[in-house]
Amino acid sequence: MRRTVARRLAAVLATTAVVAAGVAMSITNASAATGGVTGYATQNGGTTGGAGGATVRATTGTQINQALCNRASDSTPIIIQVEGTINHGNTTDVSGSSCDVGSTLIDLKGVSNVTIVGVGAGATFDQIGIHIRESSNIILQNLTVKNVKKSGSPLSNGGDAIGMESGVRNVWADHLTLEASGGEAEGYDGLFDMKNDTKYVTLSYSIMRNSERGGLVGSSETDLTNSFITYHHNLYQNLNSRVPLLRGGTAHVYNNHYVGIVESGINSRAGAKAKVDNNYFEDSKDVLGTFYTDERGTWQTSGNILDNVTWSAQGSENYPAGPSMPSTTTVSIPYSYALDNASCVPSIVAKTAGANKGNQVSDGSCNAQSPSQSPSNPTTSPTTGPTDPGTSPTNPPGGTNLSLGAGADGSSKADGTSYGNVIDGNMSTYWSPSGTTGTVSVKWSSAKTIDTVNIREASGTAGNIDNWQLVNHATGAVLASGTGAGVISFTAVSTTKVSFVITSASGTPRVAEFEVYA
Structure with a gap:
């Protein structure tokens, strides 16, 4: 039976508080927090955003547009530090050879090497979405994007909080809070959408809540050009479906906390492959499977916890993975990562996920700690290559160097x-x-x-x-x-x-x- 987002909210929030306070932490393989890019965004040459470029402060949408348009070229690295509320009232179109921006959204079109990071008291994009298209090497960090509408007023970004399309490569979205105040009937669409050849994306330490739609990968069963996406240490709360909806491609989904998923969860369709590790699914329905289509996808599962999860019966266009969620494929992950034990996921995600959490991360042993480096604290530009031998280490190890001859x-x-x-x-x-x-x-x-x-x-x-x-x-x-x-x-x-x-x-x-x- 369909339950609306609004009816679920109070119960979900109460359940989250109980779990976060009551679940003990367990230790798996330890790994010190880095605060740096993780997941598939580390591949394809990596994701550095505006590192090494100028740092510009912005308190309005117009100033963000000006920062993009005033660069020497559309690939000149830049870090845009944002504080305050960005909305339609303070966002105007700006002209320039290094940008293609607008007044109803923050448009990263045909650009590369850009970081947009919330600083100070925080940055909120209120009813104005962020659109990435034909762009690469983008970092979005410590931002809140809320109540973006595709119908009603004001309109922005087709109703998506963050949308990516048309040849997008290497995006790291980190410590974000993406939220709506209802579903399609209220004018909202997806919170984190990818389509038309978008690859090498990581969504980490973020909150998505209070919407019918979390996010999709692929706009239709024929849009199978999107792939290599990592979702980790995120909170999915009070959502009907699409957490995510994956059409084709490969996704790695680990250490996320799902609370109050009303209709369907991870929806692997049209040949998609999802590696689903050490997540905590709570008070939810049909958290994994193929739904609303006969074009089925696959999954590899391990270490997940199901807490008050219900499952529907299999039928036409409905293929839930439960109740035991056996694997139906294998997925090879090309990067290193450390898994928190699923039992501590509600607690570690509560401490780290979302904007204005100090960009804290997990150390891989269920403990939260501050990052040692983040895009909001850039250092120096790349240096040129050496022309002379370097110095010896201060305390060289003794014995035989086993690398010689290896x-x-x-x-x-x-x-x-x-x-x-x-x-x-x-x-x-x-x-x-x-x-x-x-x-x-x-x-x-x-x-x-x-x-x-x-x-x-x-x-x-x-x-x-x-x-x-x-x-x-x-x-x-x-x-x-x-x-x-x-x-x-x-x-x-x-x-x-x-x-x-x-x-x-x-x-x-x-x-x-x-x-x-x-």
């Missing part, structure tokens, strides 16, 4: 660099990723027992690496994590491959040597 590979490499440069014993050569994030690995034909790694940056680039993880590639376990390069010690493991994963950087990383010791 093999090497990675996720990407910039022109003129090589994976093999990190194991050649020569500080004058180096590896760089194709963007500012990436992975480089050392590997052996037989297992080696190791307990120390020394990451040595090339001359002139010390300090470019901000946040990293060291991963046992054989098991996926995170051995250590932190900030900056140098000597890394950890509990001894036996492995055939160890990976250094750079998750954020203030300049172009240049790893001259990746030394490994027993």
Whole structure:
């Protein structure tokens, strides 16, 4: 039976408070918080937004438009710090060669290398949506977007709080609060929509609530060009459906808290593949499956908790995954990530998700902590390559460097660099990723027992690496994590491959040597 959003709200809010207070935290594999980009937005060269560019303050929509239009080009990096309320009354169209903006929405059209981040007392986009199209390398952080309408008045962005379409690549949406005050009958549409060839997107530590529609991936059963989306540590509260609706493509859905999903939850359709890990589903109906179509999708599930979840019977155009939610496919995830135990998800999400939470993140062990680096605190621009050898580390490890004579590979490499440069014993050569994030690995034909790694940056680039993880590639376990390069010690493991994963950087990383010791 259909229950309206309005009738569910009070009960859902009460249930959320009880769960957040009463669920004990459990510890899984630990990983220090980075505050940097995560998930699929780390792929395809990574997502850095406006890092290295000018920082501009804006308190009106017009000032946001001016900041975009006053750049030297449509790809000139820029960080726009927003404070206050953005609405139709303070948003006007602006002309410029580096922008294509409007007065009824914040339009990121045909641009790249942009960060929009809420600062100070916070930023609220009231009845005015954010539209990303034909754009790449975009970061949206610490923003509230509410009550965007497609009918009634005022109108904005087709009723979507955030919408992406037409060749969009690499978007990181983080610590957002996206909300409506009803459903389609009240003039609202989706909260976080992607269509027409949108790829490499992460939605993290955000709240979506009080709407009929959470978000879709693909506008129809023929729009199957969208893929590689990560949703983690988000709160989905008091929504009817589309959390998300996934048409084709691949999505990774982990450590989210679902409360009061009225009709259907993760809707995998038209050949889509969803990896669904360690989520907490509460007081909801049909939280996973294929719904409203006979074109079925698939899923791989593990570690999820179902708390007062009900399931409908299977029938035409209705294929719920419950009650046991067995996997129907396998999904390979190309990036490292740490899973909080599902039992602590309500608590950790309550502490970290949404705007104005200090951009806190999980440490991978169910604890909240402040990030060490965020787009609102940019550092220096990329530096040029070295021409002379770097200095020796202050406290070099003892013993034999097991990297010499080993093999090497990675996720990407910039022109003129090589994976093999990190194991050649020569500080004058180096590896760089194709963007500012990436992975480089050392590997052996037989297992080696190791307990120390020394990451040595090339001359002139010390300090470019901000946040990293060291991963046992054989098991996926995170051995250590932190900030900056140098000597890394950890509990001894036996492995055939160890990976250094750079998750954020203030300049172009240049790893001259990746030394490994027993």
